[in-house]
């Protein structure tokens with residue numbers, strides 16, 4: 001009875017492991033989890049207070065499907081100020097970031113359309129493309145190049161059916177930050193071929209070396225971009241499910257059609273809290289990034305200390321993507337680490353074929369957990 005559409009995709013690899021970890025923990029097994037890309041910090045208290053105040057004020061009803069006007073305005077101002085993207089409130093649709101990706105795929109991809117995306121890249125892009133009937137076209141990236149996608153390979157992959165390019169900088173799972181000159185080349189290619197870029201910039205605030213550039217900031221590129229972002233990672237707000245899409249007013253109108261027939265609108269009091277996150281004090285965001293950098297350096301030292309393991313220095317996000325030298329498929333390795341070593345990682349192949357021989361560690365967890373978890377990886381790898 002399951003639709004053919006659904007049969008084209010697996011369940012999300014990241015969510016599947018996280019569910020398994022929860023189940024093992026509930027059974028009393030002591031697991032160190034590096035599986036979920038989720039900050040362990042609590043949401044900043046000013047944001048929590050804003051949500052509580054709004055609840056007590058009775059702000060508990062539907063909102064406009066596009067989002068409350070003050071939040072659309074706050075998102076536009078924040079994105080303009082920080083990333084130099086020429087947007088206004090009418091260019092913003094408030095929606096959970098993953099929903100934004102899903103709806104953008106449904107809104108712009110027709111059956112048979114090709115969508116170019118770097119390999120490896122985050123687990124759900126391919127699934128969203130397939131659910132829309134599109135054909136994912138992977139562009140291999142290399143450990144030796146810090147996983148930066150080569151614009152020439154993107155251009156070579158373009159056919160008359162190419163509809164979209166999906167980018168994610170900083171990247172999940174590699175932590176790669178695409179340099180400005182490469183992004184400019186990709187923008188020029190997209191404009192020359194009239195192709196949309198879905199640019200997932202959810203980790204834009206979490207950059208340790210170099211700087212984040214939004215592809216939507218290049219002259220002429222705004223109308224070709226659907227910029228996706230949200231509060232989950234930079235404000236430690238994963239459970240609040242609040243993000244946005246930024247695009248031309250016409251594209252936003254079209255994506256909003258899907259929103260109006262699906263979730264209707266985002267949670268009302270969460271939208272009020274989001275205004276506070278974006279317009280209130282920003283210090284907690286900076287403090288979290290500082291802590292992530294310290295954790296990255298610790299995790300890198302420990303991983304590189306494991307015989308046979310190599311890892312490049314990710315410039316952003318909160319993931320390591322180490323390469324191991326055992327002749328074991330990454331899915332099997334991750335399974336063995338979880339079942340025997342009691343440490344959860346995500347297999348590299350969850351992110352595309354080029355992820356074979358790698359696994360992903362989310363280091364958005366305490367230094368104690370990082371020490372303990374990587375010690376378990378070291379011990380288990382020695383026994384394989």
Ligand code: GLU
Nearest residue numbers: 012014015035036037172
């Ligand atoms: N984006 C996070 C991750 O990759 C959360 C899980 C998910 O949405 O896939 O771990």
